[in-house]
Amino acid sequence: MIRAEVPAAVVDERGDARIGRWSGAPRLVSWDGLRTAPGRTVRLLREKRWRFLLAADDRLLVGAAIADLGYIGLGFGWVLDRGAGRMLASEGGITPGPFVHVGDETWQGVSSRWRSASGSATVRGEADGGALRLELSFGRRLSASLRFERSAAPALTLVAPATGAGGVVNATVKSLLHPVRGHVNVDGKEHDLSGLGGVDYTHGLLARETRWRWAFGLGRDAAGRAVGFNLVTGFNQGGGGECAIWAGDSLVLLPHEGVTIDFVSDPATGPWTVRTAGGEIDLVFTPRGVRRQALDLGLIASNYVQPVGAFEGRIADAQVQALAGVVEDHVTRW
Numbered sequence: 194m195i196r197a198e199v200p201a202a203v204v205d206e207r208g209d210a211r212i213g214r215w216s217g218a219p220r221l222v223s224w225d226g227l228r229t230a231p232g233r234t235v236r237l238l239r240e241k242r243w244r245f246l247l248a249a250d251d252r253l254l255v256g257a258a259i260a261d262l263g264y265i266g267l268g269f270g271w272v273l274d275r276g277a278g279r280m281l282a283s284e285g286g287i288t289p290g291p292f293v294h295v296g297d298e299t300w301q302g303v304s305s306r307w308r309s310a311s312g313s314a315t316v317r318g319e320a321d322g323g324a325l326r327l328e329l330s331f332g333r334r335l336s337a338s339l340r341f342e343r344s345a346a347p348a349l350t351l352v353a354p355a356t357g358a359g360g361v362v363n364a365t366v367k368s369l370l371h372p373v374r375g376h377v378n379v380d381g382k383e384h385d386l387s388g389l390g391g392v393d394y395t396h397g398l399l400a401r402e403t404r405w406r407w408a409f410g411l412g413r414d415a416a417g418r419a420v421g422f423n424l425v426t427g428f429n430q431g432g433g434g435e436c437a438i439w440a441g442d443s444l445v446l447l448p449h450e451g452v453t454i455d456f457v458s459d460p461a462t463g464p465w466t467v468r469t470a471g472g473e474i475d476l477v478f479t480p481r482g483v484r485r486q487a488l489d490l491g492l493i494a495s496n497y498v499q500p501v502g503a504f505e506g507r508i509a510d511a512q513v514q515a516l517a518g519v520v521e522d523h524v525t526r527w
Contacts, residue, residue, distance in 0.1 A: 210362045214433040218348040221297040222396040242295035242396045248373040249517035250388030259307045266293025268307030268314040270329040280482035282335040339375035345442040353432035357400025365395040369421035369439040406454040408467045410518025414511035476506035495525040
């Protein structure tokens with residue numbers, strides 16, 4: 194079940210998390226006042242916030258993320274040439290915590306930033322709430338300025354218990370089919386982009402060991418209608434789950450039970466199959482590039498693979514070809 198009126202706060206007057214899912218997005222996701230929140234030191238270790246943005250047209254697919262993990266930060270940006278099927282650029286990395294910030298705002302008033310010696314990434318909300326602006330700056334190698342307008346389709350907000358030892362609660366706001374315009378510059382060559390975008394904002398008090406598989410895609414069906422989807426396994430399974438389809442100006446919820454996101458042999462090369470038990474989604478994903486990271490610092494470890502490419506198959510009653518997107522296989526100890 195989805196609730197039509199999104200709450201003003203994700204913590205109620207008794208100090209409990211408002212578990213469930215809603216059409217639309219709250220202005221803030223803050224865990225202040227939560228009765229079950231850990232103390233300050235443990236919260237520094239468990240509180241995670243990130244923002245991921247995806248933009249695509251017929252020629253390019255662009256992805257970027259800023260992750261505030263408390264004691265460390267992560268930022269990156271990449272560009273795929275969809276026609277040639279190759280990565281044009283992939284930049285970013287890990288920094289100490291003071292060099293990253295992702296706040297509680299979901300859209301209006303957003304100010305997220307990450308910087309390192311090699312470059313920076315920022316996401317800012319326009320004052321009137323009409324759009325988000327993504328800026329990437331990695332010198333001549335990669336820069337971008339993209340404007341994500343509000344989508345005609347509603348966002349999906351989920352508040353769910355965080356599974357795993359030490360996990361408390363998590364919230365995510367997913368939105369798709371944003372009109373996106375701007376430009377991307379790779380190695381001194383400028384490309385205009387005019388297409389569709391998706392945004393993932395997540396903020397939780399998460400378990401020390403967390404894992405998931407994720408699939409996120411958008412584009413147009415054979416009739417020219419804007420369509421997109423979000424599926425996940427192993428994460429955010431409570432509260433109804435975050436699996437959904439966006440079509441035109443509509444949001445259609447899907448059950449998380451029976452979702453499969455699988456790959457053959459190597460996740461970087463695929464192919465991947467992405468399906469729901471009810472047949473609403475039945476897709477094959479072909480990677481055209483990959484961003485990956487294997488990190489083991491003892492107390493902190495991460496094995497992250499994010500292939501980028503295209504989906505082909507069926508979404509609801511529509512056939513899709515070359516639907517842009519990403520899949521992800523993520524196992525982390527943080």
